[in-house]
Amino acid sequence: MLDLFADSDPWQEPLAPGATILRRFALARADTLFQAIAEVAALSPFRHMVTPGGYTMSVAMTNCGSLGWTTNDRGYLYSSIDPVTGQPWPLIPAAFSTICHDAAVAAGYPYFQPDACLVNRYAPGAKLSLHQDKDEPDLRAPIVSVSLGLPAVFQFGGLKRSDPLKRLMLEQGDVVVWGGESRLFYHGIQPLKPGIHPLAGEYRYNLTFRQASDSE
Numbered sequence: 001m002l003d004l005f006a007d008s009d010p011w012q013e014p015l016a017p018g019a020t021i022l023r024r025f026a027l028a029r030a031d032t033l034f035q036a037i038a039e040v041a042a043l044s045p046f047r048h049m050v051t052p053g054g055y056t057m058s059v060a061m062t063n064c065g066s067l068g069w070t071t072n073d074r075g076y077l078y079s080s081i082d083p084v085t086g087q088p089w090p091l092i093p094a095a096f097s098t099i100c101h102d103a104a105v106a107a108g109y110p111y112f113q114p115d116a117c118l119v120n121r122y123a124p125g126a127k128l129s130l131h132q133d134k135d136e137p138d139l140r141a142p143i144v145s146v147s148l149g150l151p152a153v154f155q156f157g158g159l160k161r162s163d164p165l166k167r168l169m170l171e172q173g174d175v176v177v178w179g180g181e182s183r184l185f186y187h188g189i190q191p192l193k194p195g196i197h198p199l200a201g202e203y204r205y206n207l208t209f210r211q212a213s214d215s216e
């Protein structure tokens with residue numbers, strides 16, 4: 001029988017103007033991506049960053065790329081140096097660049113050239129409150145966000161914090177891409193439900209690719 005909808009076939013769900021979910025797009029490459037996460041974390045370990053307001057984030061984070069997203073007592077910033085190691089962040093692994101490029105092309109952003117990749121790790125209960133990604137100087141570049149490990153509920157709203165929210169379950173291999181009109185839309189992750197994932201154990205991981213430098 002001709003199997004038009006095998007479990008492993010990715011599909012696309014429009015989310016908002018300029019935004020789409022590429023369901024299971026990274027699923028077949030999950031193994032390699034987990035390996036690459038371990039390599040990044042061996043050089044720049046996961047840490048719980050402290051917000052300028054003194055709140056310790058529940059999500060553990062690290063970065064790779066020429067710039068990494070971090071916090072200090074004055075605010076949120078991109079830095080070329082990991083403040084924990086005093087060294088540059090690890091290079092973006094080839095497996096990361098490839099999936100990000102392929103996803104950006106599939107979502108209609110073929111020229112996206114990320115120089116920053118934030119790696120988030122959620123343990124049970126960890127969440128990311130509703131926020132905008134607005135620390136990047138060039139908002140023409142989209143955001144590419146790859147989900148791995150345990151499922152989580154993603155909230156996606158509008159330009160105002162009070163705009164209605166869509167709630168979508170993101171599972172291993174799902175890639176959300178947003179840019180253009182929705183580049184500054186509010187989004188967040190609801191507290192992770194406990195579970196055991198065959199590849200990720202008790203965690204959810206997320207790779208967020210961004211262009212954090214100003215285009216010349």
Ligand code: SIN
Pocket residue numbers: 120128145147154187188189206208
């Ligand atoms: C983020 O907004 O930086 C991460 C979203 C996610 O974990 O899916």
Ligand code: FE2
Pocket residue numbers: 131132133187
């Ligand atoms: Fe974000």
